[in-house]
Amino acid sequence: MSEPRLQMREAAAAPHHLGQISLGRHLLETDLIAPWQLFYALDKQKQWDAPLGDILLSNGWITPEDWRDALARHLTAQSVNLRIQPPDPRLTNILPPDLCLKYNIVPWMSVGGLLILVTGRPEHLETQRPNLPLEVRRALIAVSTETDVETCLATLHRRALTRQAETRTDPIYSCRNWNITQSTHAAKVWGLIGASLITCAIFANSVLVLLTLWALFSLFAVATMKTLATVAHKRAPLAQTQSAPRAPLPRISIMVPLYKETEIAHALIARLAKLSYPKALLDVLLVLEEKDDLTRATISRTALPRWLRVVEVPAGSGLTTKPRALNYALDFCKGNIVGIWDAEDAPAPAQLEHVAKHFASADPDVACLQGVLDYYNPWTNWLSRCFTIEYSTWFRVVLPGLARMGFPIPLGGTTLFLRRDVIEAVGGWDAHNVTEDADLGIRLARFGYRTELLTTVTQEEANCRPLAWVRQRSRWLKGYMTTYLVHMRSPLRLWSEIGPRQFLGVQLIFVATLSQFILAPLIWMFWGTLLGGGASYHRLAATTCHETRRCGAVVYRLDQRNDRSKGDLGSKSHRSVWLDIDDANLFHAGHACRLQSSVRASLSSVLLGQNCTRKNHRSHRDHLIRNQIPV
Template identity: 35%
Template sequence: MRFSAESNAIGTLLLERGVLTVKQLQEAEQLADSWNISLVQALFSRSWVTPKELYQQLAIYYDLQLVDLDTNKPNWELMRRFDPSAMNQFSTIPIQEVDGVFTVATSRPGPGVLLHIREVYGVSTRIVIAQHLKISAAIQAAFREIHSHEAVYSLAELDPDMSAQQVVTPPQIFVIYLLLSALLLGLALAPIATIILLNVFLTIFYTGNFLFKAILVWVGGSAQEMSSRAIAAEAQTLRTEDLPFYTVLVPMFREPEVLPILTQALRNLDYPLAKLDIKIVLEEGDHQTIQAAEGLDLEGVFEIVRVPASHPQTKPKACNFALRYARGDYLVIFDAEDKPEPDQLRKVIAAFNQSPANTACIQCRLNYYNSRENWLTRMFTLDYSLWFDLMLPGLERLGVPIPLGGTSNHFRMDVLRELNAWDPFNVTEDADLGIRLTQKGYRVGVIDSTTYEEANVSIPNWIRQRSRWIKGYMQTFLVHTRRPFHLWRSIGSAGIFGFIFFVGGTVLSGLLNPIFWTIFLLWLVFDYTGIEGYFPPSVLYLSLINLLAGNGLLIYLTMVAPFRRRWTDLAPWGVTVVGYWVLMTVAAYKALWQLISNPFYWEKTQHGLSKYTAGELAVAKSHQSAASGDSGMGSNA
């Protein structure tokens, strides 16, 4: 056994006092040995003993008083005299000071923690034991206002050029004013020439957009074959005892019904549960979800983080607040209904090991477990298959900044904190962070591991979600074009080209498509010859190529996207993608209006609407019930 004599003694005490059975103790000792952790940490990954019972026995073993922080409230003013990050790291807080002698509560009274207490609080410090989750809750309460302010304003105050708090800067307003003035002046003095020039510009833009996406798919289709095999091979050989501690953030708002799916998916990970620092991040006013999370009787590695109410009420602000209490070397975000593949975290560690030293983030792929429920879920699946399976690997191969997806992004914790994490004023915070990472000299990788989610089954719900994404792309484009020369120096010519077409093109095509579709229909139905004056033959032919060949190419790419996953039955549905584009246009104009009227509003997407989600929920609950009555090793052992 590699665990200490101290763990042996604690195990004997728990056995003698009837807290654990012989079988449970043997399994806990095997887990501690296999995972290279203490016996107590191993016990927190199981539900055999309540935290209160376990801490009572630890207090007996260490001959220390057990303090209930709910009834013995810590002195918040006293706590604020010390570093909250150190308190979080060592799970230690000062709760009282009498005549210069501190009383310090800790949940981990081992040698390293005791040395830290003596160095910070003095040799005469009185030490007591308290539950870890209550120590964390006390830190959150004492530093509530400070951490809430940092979660909202840290990026805006420390790196304002990278913050979307100011939607449009005065120089941008001036440039927009000049462009609009030039357009209006041209229409007044030379209307035909101005419209022709505008058509030439837009036609070239559309041509470039189509070609760029085709290149991405061509490059991305073969970009990862070798690296995927190498990553998978190393992931299988990683020693469990060497795996780092991992923080998992699960931001939620008013969706208690899907929480069991994610908690069971995390238990199913091929990763030591005791090495996961899982934060269920909830708004403090979301009492229904808080009660649902508390009612799940989760293992000790799960913690509820209550985010103070403040404006803006966004997912990135909640994640920023929870980041202050994260303890892992790496961090990943999962949504409440996510089901990551079991080996995802191991693959990410292997990918970081094989990647350049400046790699700060690994993006995993996203797709849907209810892909065949209706037309919308099929189109959403085709969209994501094209985006994550082909286009993002192409961006990585070409060295173009990658706008991250909203979940399954795995970060190095040190870089995330260095960059002040997410922008709470940007409603597609991960897309923005992906661009910001590249500008700061870091790299984003993409690997072949999938997280499955619930695809929207409702068109109004889908439009709410997609309009938020497009609004965030608008914010991201505005933020990162504030300093065009800095952007060019930091990401290069290829990066600029890709950023314009991938981020700007996504927004502009949604806004302009209905205009060009209307012009084409008028010309086709009414044989309108007046259009020829505004479209010289060369421009007209190129526009027709864009409309027919370009859109035909996108339809073809949509149809071939599911072949990588061998979902060939979805391919024929690609011919109906035009209807999906119409919905995207509706979402784009809604996004533009909200950017003007309510830029920081986070439009909530309702989850749990799929009929498949009920099945996923039933499976998760059955597994949880079976695990609570079973003392055998789980899959994450």
């Protein structure tokens, strides 16, 4: 590169529209595109937030290499093939990796103390020069392809990008510092478990009563919350996307995490190809793990469209979670709106149009849009039908109602769209939380942002195998518990950040939900007594009382024989001990029977009617009298 050529690049840039026409004329003169293709691209630029090159490249009218060379000639800059001419490794740390990826630049070389930056988006870099560090604002520009720049940055900053993906979230809002294997933490956990077991053993009846009351309270709390959410939704149902003032459509990046997928690639591409959003504004990233050879081999056999690309997440500390992959791929996104789909998702063809219009008309504090999730295989078996009913009520009624009530929204893991600047400001996803979606919903509320619901639907595959369902629900419960403990680490701070209403919402959504699952066996026990297990319970109580009475009598006789020489005082004292033991056991057994009978009677009165309830009471009383149990 000659010195005069370097100086020419510092001349003032032409106005944007004149530069595009001049570049288009150059493309026509070199026979790289046809006139109608240029007219089409220039017309779409008025409607889309897309440069000329993206429109031409997305339609396949020009190759990335031809566009690179044409752009370099237009800007009188050097065209660089980074695969043949890699950057000077001594310049790697001049700029942070996230800034390099954001502006698609890489420090290439230094000539006579003058820095040269290679970029695939020179027009974007010129407008962002004031945001660059002072020492590189007057750097010269060389041109390469965007893909080559990103590949080069991923190689140069592999370690830094991997570490950032695992630690992007602030430690205050993350669970990554929780290490249960540490001796101090392990001692606390095992001590708490031991104390709980001892308490249950000593105060078994009291613990049973308290757990029963808490189970009933949690059921009542969740039922009340869902009822109020339903009423709120019925009063103000989800509105259709409002028409916003006409503005250029934004570019939207969609991340699709894949892991050990061998058959989904062809179907996924076919479903995404049905999207009606302009392909020049569509940026789909297939996010793979570096060691996932199965998915990589599957994709290598598939022809990918130009608007779809692959991002490989390097292996770091051994953590391979979905939020870690999302954190890594976030820096490679090009759009101002970032969305998430799963591999088996089938979004509505016009879904992204709804997203763009809703964000254009929404308030600035609306940082996230959650779409409706549904299943395309509800008739596979009974379990898939239950899933369909659950998702229909949750996404179409409960979540919209909670949003109307001003509660924080635990997000779903897919059909999720965020403003990019907001997700970067709140720290991305917690790479160590298995329910990163619910955690992000609460964190957005803590930063003062809101989530709104969309009516657009994404269909996915329902989990219809029992073992897979158990593993999935166990993972969700673990993540819910982790999310709750993270945000309740400092309750007063949480209260001050989100206010009393949202604080109450967090307690209802997380505590009540977890309580229902943890206490489910206790609730099932009462249902078992209703369905015929009550007689066995009565026999067990009666047998316990009878054995206690018999053992007490034996102890009394033995003590009476051994201590007959001690006189009446000793006998009376032993008799009093025997009576205390017998009365105590009779009291506890009778109390347990009365508790079980009252619960069964209350359930029976609801399900079987008042007559059946009276019959159960009479039979239960007769049973107690026959077995000499105090009523």
